[in-house]
Amino acid sequence: MFPNDLSSCTYGEVLGTTYDIALLPWGATEPHNRHLPYMTDCILSHDVAVDAARLAAERFGVKAMVLPPVAMGAQNPGQRELTFCLHYRQRTQQAILSDIVESLWHQGIRRLIIVNGHGGNTFKGFIRDLLVDYPEMFILSTEWFAVLPAKEYLDEPGDHADELETSVMLHYHPELVRMDLAGDGSSHAFAIPSLQKKTAWLPRHWNLVSDDTGIGNPRRATAEKGKRIATDVAIRYAELLRDIATVQTPEDLYEK
Numbered sequence: 001m002f003p004n005d006l007s008s009c010t011y012g013e014v015l016g017t018t019y020d021i022a023l024l025p026w027g028a029t030e031p032h033n034r035h036l037p038y039m040t041d042c043i044l045s046h047d048v049a050v051d052a053a054r055l056a057a058e059r060f061g062v063k064a065m066v067l068p069p070v071a072m073g074a075q076n077p078g079q080r081e082l083t084f085c086l087h088y089r090q091r092t093q094q095a096i097l098s099d100i101v102e103s104l105w106h107q108g109i110r111r112l113i114i115v116n117g118h119g120g121n122t123f124k125g126f127i128r129d130l131l132v133d134y135p136e137m138f139i140l141s142t143e144w145f146a147v148l149p150a151k152e153y154l155d156e157p158g159d160h161a162d163e164l165e166t167s168v169m170l171h172y173h174p175e176l177v178r179m180d181l182a183g184d185g186s187s188h189a190f191a192i193p194s195l196q197k198k199t200a201w202l203p204r205h206w207n208l209v210s211d212d213t214g215i216g217n218p219r220r221a222t223a224e225k226g227k228r229i230a231t232d233v234a235i236r237y238a239e240l241l242r243d244i245a246t247v248q249t250p251e252d253l254y255e256k
Helices: 040-060 090-106 124-133 163-172 223-245
Strands: 021-026 064-066 111-116 138-143
Touching: 021 040, 021 223, 040 064, 040 111, 040 163, 040 223, 090 111, 090 124, 111 223, 124 138, 138 223, 163 223
Parallel strands: 021 064, 021 111, 111 138
Antiparallel strands: none
């Protein structure tokens, strides 16, 4: 097998291999309740992407490289005050993505899939702007945690550092999970009916929403649940890689 994780492979291993697609895990640096690492969003998006790249190679012969995860995430009010929670402005994220795309373009790689692990990140506007300068690029954005309905895998899916993220971390890295420190993830909903109905959106003030920075009870998390959902998400991504690897022009994306 050719290498597919740039975080650990060498130039000597990569040399001579033509890759079809690059995957870019993107997370954040923030507390995840009291029991998960600050880098949880980066770790999970990276590990799911690596599993997907390996499956795509084994099943479909697709050569995909997973780039090192980006830890620069956008944070809500009330998160920036938390110790070592780092907020990166949209223009900073846009500059990072632009430089990555420019590098890939220069090297002849025309397909990039962003695997987002942080709900505060959004890339649609960035991608539209990039396609003005790189019209032959195919840049896709996806959120690994939203690919499949969590309620079909979990007992109490939540929003942040919940049963979902905790289960998948227990699957990949049980040594990094401190369940003895976990809070219950209790949270407070909006009191305004229009916001409850999602008539409009505004950033949630995290210190007013969550008591321990988590939203959703992590205590029913298990490695078995995490393995099941991570495996199924990786399969879906492998199929996406198969489909996108053959695309040469925008016309290939549409039914004739």
